[in-house]
Amino acid sequence: MNRNLDRLHPYPFEKLARLKAGIQEPEHLAPISLGIGEPKHPSPAFVKQVIADNLDKLANYPTTRGTDELREAIAGWASRRFSLTPGTLDPARHVVPVNGTREAIFALVQALVDNSRPAAKVVSPNPFYQIYEGAAFLAGADPVYLSCDADNGFIPDFDAVPDSIWQDCQILFLCSPGNPSGAVIPRETLTRVIELADRHDFIIASDECYSELYPDESQPPEGLLQTCAAIGRYDFRRCLVFHSLSKRSNLPGLRSGFVAGDADLLAGYLKYRTYHGCAMPVHNQLASIAAWNDEDHVRENRAAYRDKFEAVVPILREVMNVDYPDAGFYLWPETPMSDETFARELSAQQNVHVLPGRYLSRTVDGHNPGENRVRMALVAPLEECVEAARRIVTFVKSQNA
Numbered sequence: 001m002n003r004n005l006d007r008l009h010p011y012p013f014e015k016l017a018r019l020k021a022g023i024q025e026p027e028h029l030a031p032i033s034l035g036i037g038e039p040k041h042p043s044p045a046f047v048k049q050v051i052a053d054n055l056d057k058l059a060n061y062p063t064t065r066g067t068d069e070l071r072e073a074i075a076g077w078a079s080r081r082f083s084l085t086p087g088t089l090d091p092a093r094h095v096v097p098v099n100g101t102r103e104a105i106f107a108l109v110q111a112l113v114d115n116s117r118p119a120a121k122v123v124s125p126n127p128f129y130q131i132y133e134g135a136a137f138l139a140g141a142d143p144v145y146l147s148c149d150a151d152n153g154f155i156p157d158f159d160a161v162p163d164s165i166w167q168d169c170q171i172l173f174l175c176s177p178g179n180p181s182g183a184v185i186p187r188e189t190l191t192r193v194i195e196l197a198d199r200h201d202f203i204i205a206s207d208e209c210y211s212e213l214y215p216d217e218s219q220p221p222e223g224l225l226q227t228c229a230a231i232g233r234y235d236f237r238r239c240l241v242f243h244s245l246s247k248r249s250n251l252p253g254l255r256s257g258f259v260a261g262d263a264d265l266l267a268g269y270l271k272y273r274t275y276h277g278c279a280m281p282v283h284n285q286l287a288s289i290a291a292w293n294d295e296d297h298v299r300e301n302r303a304a305y306r307d308k309f310e311a312v313v314p315i316l317r318e319v320m321n322v323d324y325p326d327a328g329f330y331l332w333p334e335t336p337m338s339d340e341t342f343a344r345e346l347s348a349q350q351n352v353h354v355l356p357g358r359y360l361s362r363t364v365d366g367h368n369p370g371e372n373r374v375r376m377a378l379v380a381p382l383e384e385c386v387e388a389a390r391r392i393v394t395f396v397k398s399q400n401a
Contacts, residue, residue, distance in 0.1 A: 007137040011130060012359035019344050019356070029351040032388040034376040036355075037179070037330065039250040041304055041379075044297045047251065050287040057282035064274045066097035070285045074258045077292040078243070082226035088234045089225070093263040096270055097285065099278050100255040101209050101242045105173075106135045108240070111272035112203060112265065113170050115140030121165065124173040125156055127180055127360035127370045129207065132173045141170065145362050149369040154181035154332075158193055166200040177210040177221055180332045180360060180375040182325020184214075190227040197238045203265065206241045209257070210328035212248040212298055215306050221327050225261060236261040247329070248298055249291045256280060256288040305329050308378045308385045315389040319396035331376040332357070336396055339374050349398070350391040 016035065025031065065071070071091035079089050089095065098104035113120055113136070122136035126145035136143040144165055146156035155178070172193065176185040197204050206224040214220055228236050244257035259266065280288070291297075309324055313331070316322045322333035335342040339356040346352050357370030378385050 002138065004137050004140060008134050009130065012355060015359045016343070016353075016355060019340055020347050020353075023344065023348040025347060025351045026349065029391070031351045031353065032380060032384050032391070033353045034378065034380065034385075034388055035353045037247075037377045037379065038252055039247055039329075039379055040381065041250045041301055043250050043253075044291065044294070046294070047249065047254075047287045047291050050290045051283050054283040054286050057286070060282050062279040062282050062285065064279045065270055066280060067282070067285055068092075070097050070280075070289055071095045073289040073292045074260070078225065078260055081220070082223045082229070084225060084229050085234070088229065089236075089260065090263070094236065094260050094266065096259045096266050096273070097280055097288070098242075098257050098259055098273075099280055100246065100252075101207065101244045101257045102131050103255070103278060104242055104257060104259050105129075105131050105205070105207065106138075107273055107276055107278070108205060108259065108269055109135035109139045109141070109171060111269045113139040113141050117168075117170070119168040120170050121168040122171045122173065123161070123165065123169050123202075125175055125178065126362055126364065127357065128173070129175060129179055130360075133362075136171075144169070145364050147364065147367065147369045148178065148181060148183070154178055154183035155185055155189065158189070158196060163200070166196060166202065169200060169202040171203045171205050172197065174204060174206040174224070176206065176208060176223075177213070177325070177327035179207075179210065179328065180330045180357070180373075182210070182328035182330055182332070184221040184326040187222050187227050187230060190222065190224055191231055194227070194231070194233070194239065202238070203262075204239050206239070208241050209244045210247055211243070213302060213305055213329055214327040215302075215309070215324070217299070217302070228261075235263070238262060238265075240265060245288060245291050248301070250301060251287075251291065254284055254287060254291075256284055256291075304382070305378060308382050311382060312378060312385050312389045315386065315393060319393050329378050331378065332373055333376065335372050335374055337372075337399065339370070339372050343374055345399075346392065346395050350395045352388045352391050352395075 075089045075091040120141040123144045124132040133143045148154045240261035246252040320333045343356045354374040357373035361370030
């Protein structure tokens, strides 16, 4: 047995299930889940039709690198979205389709971490998507957590990191827009991170899975490849980005995304994935092409989330300190009591379910940036989100009575 399996923490939802064990949820109130970031908006009908029309492709083995058409569709979308000069993102060299970004992130760390080097480190924001940590452990590396809290705008202070950490760093994970804060890393900071990567020779892996959910149609979040292009780094050296159709297109079950960037890194990564046996089924590739080539459904998706934020935040502000996120579909409010107590008692009294912030973070030097916050995913229909907000207000007021 791989001894590093013992280093893995329980997933946040395992902790949540234990927290709520034994509670009796009120039967007269319908359950509303804001805990899991699973999109509930309808999947695009035209994507489902493509799958239905191509079920005969179940008879074909897919290739790990994907079809030329899929890689061209991905490169075309990324070039349009991130203002890349046409042709600089080569579909054959700079793009690898993947079966969702969880699989892709895990595989990337296994492929690229050199655990023969002493003190190999994978650096990530804190709070973080737990696969960053788990992938580091199973690759034989040590995770390092950079605190993200209100004092730094929920973006790590990269200049405060000691050189000794950067010297051992092999991969730095970014998450922009952030999970759970929604904070977007600006170009100036991304440029600084690239300078650090060049100086200390590490890879930047930017998780941008929430990049297409933003409030202002005229101000989409900056991406790492976009920053590369802005500074003339057309080979995307040391830079990789992850994107997915799960949130953008409400297709979490399709398990479709991509990794793009540094061609030399992707060559080794593709070799690893070929042995890993994780090629995307052909009918899913065809459906993905249709999704990447359409923006109308994505604009509709953003509008639906915009409506929910505009309805829910003013209600919650009656009893909680909560801000609109830069992007994404989460709220990250402060709680008027322990985040665990808040989540457990809210479930018990109002049948509304949220995730304690500490389950998304680690305590470093006595500080856990997730404590006394909860993550609320506004994935339910508008009416349910509004009802959940009203129940939360009722719950908080009852605790203060």
